[in-house]
Every structure is written in C-alpha cells, then in structure tokens.
Amino acid sequence: xxTSGKVLAAQVAKIKxxxxxxxxxxxxPTWCPGCGYFGIxxxxxxxxxxxxxxxxxxxxxxxxxxxxxxSFFANTYGLHTVHGRTLPxxxxxxxxxxxxxVFAVGGDGDGLAIGGAHLPHIARRDINVNYILFDNxxxxxTKGQPSPSSPPGFTTKVSPAGSTEQPLNATLLAxxxxxxxxxxxxxxxxxxxxxxxxxxxxxxxFAFFHVYTSCVTFDKQFKTWDHLKKWVHPLPxxxxxxxxxxxxxxxLEDDYSMGILYRxxxx
Amino acid sequence: MSxxxxxxxxxxxxxxxxxxxxxxxxxxxxxxxxxxxxxxxYPAEIRGFGRCVTRCRIGDEEMLALSDKTHVxxxxxxxxxxxxxxxxxxxxxxxxxNKPPSMVPEGASLAAHxxxxxxxxxxxxxxxxxxxxxxxxxxxxxxxxxxxxxxxxPPEYFHEVITKKFQAKGASILEGNLRCFxxxxxxSKEKYADRIADTLSSENGNGNPDRILQSGNIAIGEGxxxxxxxxxxxxxxxxxxPIMEYLAKALPEKGGKLLQMEDEIxxxxxxxxxxxxxxxxxTATSGPGFALMTELITxxxxxxxxxxxxxxQRGGPATGLPTKTEQSDLQAAVWGGPGDSARIVLAAANVPxxxxxxxxxxxxxxxxxxxxxxxxxxxxxxxxxxxxxxxISEEEKADWNIYPDKEDQNxxxxxxxxxxxxxxxxxxxxxxxxxxxxxxxxxxxxxxxYTPENHMAMNSKRHxxxxxxxxxxxxxxxxxxxxxxDLGVISWGSTFGAALEAVQKARSNGIKVGALxxxxxxPFHADLIxxxxxxxxxxxxxxxxxxGQLAGxxxxxxxxxxxxxxxxxxxxxYPVEIYQKINEIMSx
Numbered sequence: 001x002x003t004s005g006k007v008l009a010a011q012v013a014k015i016k017x018x019x020x021x022x023x024x025x026x027x028x029p030t031w032c033p034g035c036g037y038f039g040i041x042x043x044x045x046x047x048x049x050x051x052x053x054x055x056x057x058x059x060x061x062x063x064x065x066x067x068x069x070x071s072f073f074a075n076t077y078g079l080h081t082v083h084g085r086t087l088p089x090x091x092x093x094x095x096x097x098x099x100x101x102v103f104a105v106g107g108d109g110d111g112l113a114i115g116g117a118h119l120p121h122i123a124r125r126d127i128n129v130n131y132i133l134f135d136n137x138x139x140x141x142t143k144g145q146p147s148p149s150s151p152p153g154f155t156t157k158v159s160p161a162g163s164t165e166q167p168l169n170a171t172l173l174a175x176x177x178x179x180x181x182x183x184x185x186x187x188x189x190x191x192x193x194x195x196x197x198x199x200x201x202x203x204x205x206f207a208f209f210h211v212y213t214s215c216v217t218f219d220k221q222f223k224t225w226d227h228l229k230k231w232v233h234p235l236p237x238x239x240x241x242x243x244x245x246x247x248x249x250x251x252l253e254d255d256y257s258m259g260i261l262y263r264x265x266x267x
Numbered sequence: 268m269s270x271x272x273x274x275x276x277x278x279x280x281x282x283x284x285x286x287x288x289x290x291x292x293x294x295x296x297x298x299x300x301x302x303x304x305x306x307x308x309y310p311a312e313i314r315g316f317g318r319c320v321t322r323c324r325i326g327d328e329e330m331l332a333l334s335d336k337t338h339v340x341x342x343x344x345x346x347x348x349x350x351x352x353x354x355x356x357x358x359x360x361x362x363x364x365n366k367p368p369s370m371v372p373e374g375a376s377l378a379a380h381x382x383x384x385x386x387x388x389x390x391x392x393x394x395x396x397x398x399x400x401x402x403x404x405x406x407x408x409x410x411x412x413x414x415x416x417x418x419x420x421p422p423e424y425f426h427e428v429i430t431k432k433f434q435a436k437g438a439s440i441l442e443g444n445l446r447c448f449x450x451x452x453x454x455s456k457e458k459y460a461d462r463i464a465d466t467l468s469s470e471n472g473n474g475n476p477d478r479i480l481q482s483g484n485i486a487i488g489e490g491x492x493x494x495x496x497x498x499x500x501x502x503x504x505x506x507x508x509p510i511m512e513y514l515a516k517a518l519p520e521k522g523g524k525l526l527q528m529e530d531e532i533x534x535x536x537x538x539x540x541x542x543x544x545x546x547x548x549x550t551a552t553s554g555p556g557f558a559l560m561t562e563l564i565t566x567x568x569x570x571x572x573x574x575x576x577x578x579x580q581r582g583g584p585a586t587g588l589p590t591k592t593e594q595s596d597l598q599a600a601v602w603g604g605p606g607d608s609a610r611i612v613l614a615a616a617n618v619p620x621x622x623x624x625x626x627x628x629x630x631x632x633x634x635x636x637x638x639x640x641x642x643x644x645x646x647x648x649x650x651x652x653x654x655x656x657x658x659i660s661e662e663e664k665a666d667w668n669i670y671p672d673k674e675d676q677n678x679x680x681x682x683x684x685x686x687x688x689x690x691x692x693x694x695x696x697x698x699x700x701x702x703x704x705x706x707x708x709x710x711x712x713x714x715x716x717y718t719p720e721n722h723m724a725m726n727s728k729r730h731x732x733x734x735x736x737x738x739x740x741x742x743x744x745x746x747x748x749x750x751x752x753d754l755g756v757i758s759w760g761s762t763f764g765a766a767l768e769a770v771q772k773a774r775s776n777g778i779k780v781g782a783l784x785x786x787x788x789x790p791f792h793a794d795l796i797x798x799x800x801x802x803x804x805x806x807x808x809x810x811x812x813x814x815g816q817l818a819g820x821x822x823x824x825x826x827x828x829x830x831x832x833x834x835x836x837x838x839x840x841y842p843v844e845i846y847q848k849i850n851e852i853m854s855x
Contacts, residue, residue, distance in 0.1 A: 027714050056698045059544065071703045072714060077695035078703030079543055081536065082566050088500075088533035092540025092548060093695070095498055095524060100544065100695055121529040 036187030036213030043193025061090040063106035067134035084115025112148040123177035126205035144218030180264035187213035235259040279343030284407035289321030295424040300472030304330035331764035335841035365389025395450040400443030412451025420467040483648035488513035490625030497523035498548035500537040531556035545694030551577035561604035570704040573632035580644040591837030592645035595812035612788040616763040634667040647761040688732030746782040755803030769845035
C-alpha cells in the first residue's frame, strides 16, 4: 500500500494532537500508516490518562512482532521481551511489585502460537495482569504468513494454496481457561477499548482483552477494515456478562460481538 | 591422613528402608562428632522394584570425597548385595540377616559368596524386629543396632535420631523402633564380643557436635532465603526439585511466594520480570530445563536484567540420565543461546559453597545486571556432608543494585556507555527514569538501534561489564603450589574433592603435584590460571564429561596440550581414579 507523505503527516499529527501525546514516548510508532495498532495505542493511553495512573507506575511487557514494538511507543516503563513470553514475564513483574499496573501486549502469533502455553496458566493463577492481544490474524513483521487465527483458505507466500488449518478463537480459549475478565474489542473503536480497559484495570485478577485489528499491508483477504467494520457489532442489549456458561455459548455463536463478555462477580 | 576412615554401605531393595537407615546412620555419626560424606543411589522409578544403595564415609577429618572401598556392608537384601561385594576392602565386615525368610532362594545368602577373610556378621534382623516390635519392618533399625555395637558407637546418638524421627508418630511406634535398635545392639555385643573394634568410640569422635549435616539442595535453599529471595519460580525436574520443595515451605514463612510454572521458559521469564521490577527471585533446574531457558538468559544479557539460575547437572544429552551425576553443562552454561551473550557462571565444589555462592550470585547479578548461573550437580546436591554452620554478614546480603542519580532524571540513558560497562538501572515506580528494556540491540536510551558503530560499542560495553565482574568473583584456590611442580591438577565442581584427595595421596608418596580449584567458570581468572600452569610440567583436568569442557575453555592458556581425564559413568569419580591417572602420567 502506497502512502503519501501527506497521509503520514496527518496520521502523526492526529496522535500528537490527542491526549495520547503526554504518554507517547519520543520513539514514534513504526507501524504502517493505517495500521489498527494506532487505535489500540490510543485506547490504552486514554485509559491510563483517564484513570490518572502515574506513567512511571505502569509497566508494559511486550512480545515480538509488530504489536511487540508497542512498549517503545509508550512513555511507561517497558519490557520488550522475547517471542511469546509476555505472560510469564509480566507474572514476575506483578508479583515483584503489586503496586505496578502491568500490561502484557502481543500479537496473535506471539500469544496463540509460540506463547500459546502461557494463557491457560496465567488465567488459572488469576494474576492481576492486563493482557491485550492484538489479533490481526497474520504475521506482519515477517511479511505475511498465516497465524493461528487465520481462516482456512487464507493465501500467503507460505500458504499459496490457502491455509488448511482451523483458526483458534482466543476469546473462547480465555473463557475456557477460566479467565476472570474477558473483553472482545475492535481497533477501529478506541473509545470502546478505553472503556473496557478501565473496567479491566480495576478488576483485581487477570483481565484479557482480545482486540480485532487489521494488517493493512499484508492482509487483503480477511480482517480488512472494510470487513471488520461490516462484521463487528455490540453485544446484545440484554447480555449478562456475569454468566460464564452463557458467555461461552454466546461466543460459540457469535465471532464479532464487541464488549465485556465476562466478568467474574466475586473476584 | 586421618585415623578413622570407614565407609559403610547399606544395600537393599525398594521397601527395605535402606535410604532411611542411611539417614539415621549419617545423623548419628555426625552427632558423635565424626565427619561424614554420604550419597544415596536409587532407581528413577518411584515404585520401581530396584536396588537401593547408600554409602556413608565416616572420618575424623573433613571428608573430601567418597571412597571406592567399602569397609562395612550392611545387607538388607542378600541378592541385591551380591553385586556390591566387589567393592569391599580387604577384611571387610559384612552384616547380614542370617535367618532370612523362607522365600529367599537357596544359595542367595551372602555367606555363600564372600571372600575368605571377610568378617561375616550374621544377625537375625527380621526375627529380632518381630520380637521387639511385632513386625519385620524395623529390620533396618536392628541392623543399625548391630553395626553400632560392633564399632563401639555409643547407642545414645542413635536413640536421639530415632526419637527425633518417630516421636511424632506416637509412643508405640517410637518405642518399637528403639527396641529394634537395642535388640540388634545387644545381640551383636553379646554374640560378637570378640570382634568389637573401637573405631567409632567416644574417644575417636572429634567432639565437634556443632557441625551440621547438610545437603547441597538444602544449602542452596537456605542460601536463597538468607539472601532475601522472596519469589521462586520453577518447574519440577530431577535433581533440582528438592530445592523447590524446601522453598515451598520456607518462603511463605518469610512472606514470600513460590509458583510452580508451566515450564522452564516461564520460570526464567518470571525471574527476569521480578528482577526487572526490583525484587530478588530465583529458579533452579537441570540440563533439559536449562536448555529451554537459554533464549531468555540471553535476553537478560542483552536487556541487562539480573537473574539467578541454579543448574543442577545430571547425565545428558537430552533426557539423559535423570538420577545420575555429570558435569556436562559447563559449555551450555557459558555459551548457550544466541549471539555473543557473556554472562556469569560459578561452580560450587562442596556443600558450604552451595550456600555461599547462592548468596553471592544475587549481588553479582544485581551489580553486573546479568543472569548468573551456579553450576552444581546431582552428586553435590544430593550428598550430605558435615559442615560448620556459616553466618552471613549484612554486607554479604546487601543490595548491590546501582540506581540512577537525580541529575539523570527526565533525560535518562538506561544503557549509557561507561568505562566499566555498568550503567545505572532504576526500578519501575521511580519517576523520571522510564525506559524500555529490550532484547533488540539498542541505543543508550534504549530504542532499537542497529547501526554498525552502535552494535560494536554495545557489545563492547556488555563484555567489559562481565570482565569487570571478575573483581568480585572467587579467585582460583591453589593447593601445594611451589615452583617446578611435576604436575598440576585443575578441577571444578564436585570433582574437586576427589582431585584434592588424590593429590594429597600422591604427595605423601613423594610426587610433586599441586592442585587448583576453579569456581569462577566465566569470566575466569586467565592470568592466575596461567601462572599456576606455568609452574607445572603437566596439567591434568579430570571432569565428569566426555568432551573435557573445562579443558576446552581454559586449555589454551597452557603452552602444551593439557591431559584430560573424562569419565561419564553417571557416578562420582573416586580419588583413587585420579590418583591412578597421576601415577600413569608420572611414569610416562
């Protein structure tokens, strides 16, 4: 995708003008113009701002991949760790100093493939970490390979005939693993991300945020902006986020409802 | 050499109480004031039907190693014990059940297999146990009673350790066991009155009951607690699990926490996270788990985050020999993982060092902002030895973190290039010093930076820092060093005790041989090692690995080839094996 200098300048100006600016570090995001990660960035930063959490009491632990670079772009303490290990590393950070607000940040490859063994365990330990999974269903930093959440038929240079594997549903996994707070969100709705994060940060245990986002450079087939905008919708009006079994049943039926899907009441 | 040097071996099948009897024996002779080194060997399968052997070497001086020769064999199962007869010293004593149960095949009695001249002591273990306590279960205790009388060991030491073990189980069990002991004791005393030796009498004990009987595992656990560790992350693996079991009890008492993680990758990840946030944490593992940790260890190197990892080596490669000892992870500890990832590696040679190095490594990790690996091994962790209690000063546990100054606030360069390579490291929560620690090559401020000059400068910074750590690391220890030695023996880890004993013996036979113990594996004191080597006509490096891993690391410091003695039998090396090699070299 070609981007004119004007579009790029407008993108940067938009971030500078928003209240994101005070928490943005001097390292400008290296994501492609139009990347959904800008929206997630804005959502996270707004939550920190609105909750008045001092930036030096926030630690952002990130993995490898485009999403992993997030920790460089926020003016918090950051720990850019190796591929797939954000959850155990953030467990150590949180237990070492429970006063810190800890975010774990990574993509779908980082969290569902190489690091897929850690989600069940941080969930069952209910460590008070806020895990934001940036799910664009593709490996972007390695220039476009299928990820564990890519659909069958997804064609890339390493799946020229189309991927034949079934996708993982991270929201369903988190609910099944017993995560005590689960939200599904859309990168095109930073305000929705902020609102859910504020609730999740207040939640005393593990909080999981599954964010649908688009890779504008390598995905022209699946999670494109056009598709996502068409597919996502709010949760039903009478949705009861305190009912675990109903949350699972709902997620099995609906892949694109956005909001707080489950919050354990007594925790 | 010492006057008392008695190796007692107890051999039986799983279920005979062999290892338990060894525990009583070790504790009682230690209480009597003798030095002890003891080591068990048992099958890897918990319910497996296998041979259990425990060896206890008793002396009146510090015991450096196990001995190859058994002076007393206590057989709780004659079929199993037959294979142990070849290890008997001349005129050894064999204590066995001379009235075994009827199911024992004919000819299986040890009596039919021992060499002439063996002091054969038959005691009806089972019958005496049944009479004393109503069941044959206490036969191992009867055997200990018989042993104690034969060597004039005062019974009160055994009474004390038996009481300590059984008093919580109620009066009837305790008294039954005490009666079992006395039955064996009295039987031996009467029946073998003419064969009693005063080896373990009160006069021969050196009267140093203040010493404690300690294993490497517990020493490491206590070291961690005394160093102020409050977080432990680990994954069960033989032979490191006992450290985790100890800390699972000890940490909560100190307000700490232990998490059993989902794998070793998570364990080291959480340790790095804790240190990043400013809290001492630790993990312990063995070869296969260590291999999984290597990527994150190099992350600690690159991002300059401290970590402490105990690697209790076992036989390898791969799953290898989980319950056998080896020293084959040295190169993996020093070089394992991607890139030029210099880190600190220490090796403990005995139980006291398991304690002191565990404490030391936290300060090294903090000051030099790097993972520190302490190498131990199955033998060292699982053996017990008598040691004087060590008291650690506040200074030795002090926080060695270097925090940034006020003037760095709000313009903080986390990875500032300094002469020492050390750049101050804040804790999250300190205002004005936010930075991102990263495993990418980075600029002084911490952002990704792959420019040629930056990568050179940063590699150099990290390596200067590790070289500088030598100033705070244990120097090589020299033994019997003089100019023009015919031979120098360089050794590390649990092999060192055997090497030193071999050197002592060779010197008593007039051979000009010295020894050097290396505890700082990486970085190492090249100048000091070289100056020792220069005094020696030959250099011998005995190691429990096939490739000669320490020899590979330091051999180039010598102006000719070093001589290697490599053994991968899964069992500790005996002093005699190194002594024979010394003689072979000297007769060339």
